[in-house]
Amino acid sequence: MVTTVGTETTFEKLVENLLILEHDAMAAYESTIERLDDPQAKAKIGEFLNDHRQHVAELTRLASTLGIDAPREGDAKEWLTTGKVALASLVGDKTILKAMSSNETDTCTAYDEASRNAAASEEARGFFRKAYADEVRHKTYMDQAATA
Numbered sequence: 315m316v317t318t319v320g321t322e323t324t325f326e327k328l329v330e331n332l333l334i335l336e337h338d339a340m341a342a343y344e345s346t347i348e349r350l351d352d353p354q355a356k357a358k359i360g361e362f363l364n365d366h367r368q369h370v371a372e373l374t375r376l377a378s379t380l381g382i383d384a385p386r387e388g389d390a391k392e393w394l395t396t397g398k399v400a401l402a403s404l405v406g407d408k409t410i411l412k413a414m415s416s417n418e419t420d421t422c423t424a425y426d427e428a429s430r431n432a433a434a435s436e437e438a439r440g441f442f443r444k445a446y447a448d449e450v451r452h453k454t455y456m457d458q459a460a461t462a
């Protein structure tokens with residue numbers, strides 16, 4: 315399904331939902347790293363996982379400035395097109411990377427929406443733009459690797 319994360323009407327809910335999305339994304343990344351055969355692809359996905367860790371650190375900082383509890387895990391329900399559980403049943407690097415690319419579509423959409431969300435502070439929107447650029451970079455790599 316197409317994610318609605320990023321379109322929240324309050325800054326607090328936006329940060330909370332982005333954190334849940336990020337935790338689900340990181341679980342999918344970890345599953346992907348375990349399942350990939352190609353060591354170069356594994357290393358690249360590991361680099362991207364670090365970008366996600368940085369996103370979580372910044373979102374957690376924002377949550378604390380907003381005085382809300384930062385979610386520490388995903389809920390694996392509706393946030394990603396292909397979550398950790400679905401990924402576990404896939405076989406073959408290209409198949410796995412194609413599935414991950416569909417998740418990047420969700421994270422790209424979420425940060426693109428968030429970067430234009432009037433409920434967020436200007437500073438946070440700047441961070442969302444950077445996170446969006448990270449997600450576009452991840453998706454570009456996955457699309458190329460899935461069709462190479």
Ligand SMILES: [Fe+2]
Nearest residue numbers: 418421449452
């Ligand atoms: Fe990503």
